[in-house]
Amino acid sequence: METSVDLKSRLQEDIKAAMRGGEKARLLTLRMFSAAIKQREVDERIELDDSQVLAVVEKLIKQRREAAVQYETGQRPDLAAKELAEAALLQVYLPQPLSEAEVGDLIEAALIESNASEMKDMGRVMAALKPKIQGRADMAAVSARLKSRLGG
Structure with missing residues (x-):
């Protein structure tokens, strides 16, 4: 990078x-x-x-x-x-975008890392994800995926 x-x-x-x-x-x-x-x-x-x-x-x-x-x-x-x-x-100034699978893997890793299991943990998980995906994925889409994963 x-x-x-x-x-x-x-x-x-x-x-x-x-x-x-x-x-x-x-x-x-x-x-x-x-x-x-x-x-x-x-x-x-x-x-x-x-x-x-x-x-x-x-x-x-x-x-x-x-x-x-x-x-x-x-x-x-x-x-x-x-x-x-x-x-x-x-x-062209943004880093290479992440694939859907890579985003999914990062979400799963962040869930495990932050020991998150419900909606109230979403902010903590997003805080862990942001430095890894900023500029490489649409944050709104990642947030929506995380929300559905947490059952929101």
Whole structure:
């Protein structure tokens, strides 16, 4: 797994490459990602670590997808396509996604590890799962699977 410094330096190199290549749309998206990282670092007065950088990119991707749905609803396929293109550009910064089977195995391991058996244990299990799956699986889907596994 890359460290946040590697991710941030990779982002800066990608920005330079987009500038040299005259890729305006890509450049705008990458600069927006870089600005979001810097904004969070300034707001919280910290240097973002790997999981925090992943959280930033996940949030940006989610925002783009939600905006695309809104544009589709509003009969603006041109703007929806732009948002989805930005999401695709950002997607390359996420680690390789987990398969359904891998997610299931991680859920089972977390249940055993945290000795969870009922719904009141869900928060503890999700806390154990999050560092292992962040950026590699849809947290809402994982939460739904865990809820059904715990009988909720």
